[in-house]
Amino acid sequence: MSTPITTATTEAVKPARTSRRSRSGLLHGLMTNRKAMIGAVILIVFILLALLAPVLFPGNPSRITALASQEPSAEHWLGTTAKGQDVLALTLHGTRMSLFVGLVAGVMSTIIGILVGLTSAYFGRAIDETLSVVTNIFLLIPGLPLLVILAAFMPPGVGTVIFVLIITGWAGSARVLRSQALSIRSKDFVAASQVTGDRAGWIMWREMLPNMASVVMGTLLGCIIGAIGAQAGLEFLGLGDTSTVSWGTNLYWAGNEGALLTGSWWVFLPSGLCIALVAFALSLFNYAVDEVTNPRLRTVKKRSATAPLARTENAV
Template sequence: MTTALLKQPTQPTAVRKPNRSFIHGLISNKKALTGMAVMIIFIALALLAPLLFPGDPSRITAMASLEPSAEHWLGTTAKGQDVLALTVHGSRSSLFVGLSVGIASTFIGILVGLASAYFGKFIDEALSLVTNVFLLLPGLPLLVILAAFLPPGLGTVILVLVVTGWAGSARVLRSQALSIRSKDFVAAAVVSGERAGRIMFREILPNMASIVMGTLLACVIYGIGAQAGLEFLGLGDVSTVSWGNNLFWAGNEGALLTGSWWVFVPSGLCIALVAFALALINYAVDEVTNPRLRKIKTPKTTPTKAETSAAK
């Protein structure tokens, strides 16, 4: 009897497969595909910029203020620099700053939001106080003051934007973490003796994937736009090539007064296109994760003979 039981084949245990509905939803979403296509183009241009336009993009290559032509597709600046080379090389700095600010601000927001929501009491009050102080500080004057007193450079721009931009993401993520903190599975993990770090990052954080993605995209948009604004005011490193510095030099060289639209339109249009693409991806994430925003497709039915005769 016992040998027969031992020889019986054991049933294979069910293996939990990863939920791919989120990825499939993004792939089938037209807004997400459009936004990702635009971002892939800009990232490819940024990576291939040294191959497409080797050398210093700020060097003088032709006569000053030339209109777009077959030789210079976007014309030249008042100094004789190729505008297309400046625009393509400027994407490297602008995208790098935007991604760095977005990742750093979201990471700080995750740490502050999770710790505030999970521990509560004194830690929640202290972190909420610090967050509220940064939220109440006027953003633009603080940006100008910090950028004016710190040494110019990309590191300074990233530091200034992270310091002034993390509070909003922390407030949003804290509110989401508070709602998940009260769920039964979190209470079960606490009762079973799980460590606080494991509960926060293995139980609560995975259920915040959509809001974290939306916060990250919003912070990237903020980083790119704020960098362009600081550099347009002359508070960045004017020796670097970026979309903001391109607008700064276009304003200083009187491109608006002389009607040289080809000098400032490309950089401004690139900023708008990147922000638009990220906003499309953000809205697509909301559509995939929020059932209220999903479009219900009704099947097309052919009218029966009785319905057609009644209509006649």
């Protein structure tokens, strides 16, 4: 009876080493991937701007600094709002709040998705059925109406926005991660860990989760993108805390002050462009993760790269 346990133990060690190699391979692949590098550079620029915002524009960014509705100039690079506020100061300080809310809501949604997905896949039966029903309920409820209702009936504030985004964002990640965890649950190294007496939490944390690294990263990036967009949408509708400065509240005040009607494009364009650029950078990084971890995408890329050479050789 000792021989099977020894073999199982050996098999249990191999996936751990394989997962470490896969994580190092994922990191190396992302560092050599052009899409990942472009996305990382854009994100680093926004993070630096968010950190330097209090240094570049100390004090209250909403204070009146000049005449109202001035076009971009040497004094105010992005012009001023209808109240006379500096648009560049509002945009840079808004970066801090938008990135913070998006990151916190995205990380928390992913963590809840991991817990629900792993628990449902590992224990199965009644626990899986119960968690699947709860997940399906949240998936069936329309996201935008639920966001609006929750935000409208809760006190305004950053905490409320983050809570609403987490409540409406975890179910999708839980469904994706449960599907991946189910395929890993049936592997031999999971059964070997059970034979050796490892606890369920240890098996899920040390054996199953490391083999889901690429899926978890893709889910996290998707949750952050969704959180940033949803926050901007809520605040644009006036359901957030309009006393704070973020990209969403900048768009809200631009709409209320008639920037679109007066043609003051410099008031609403910077915040909208920042949201688009961050979403673009995260999407590039997400696609790079798929490209590095998916052999089919790598095969297609290699084929497209060798196709011109093949046509040249045939022509000769």
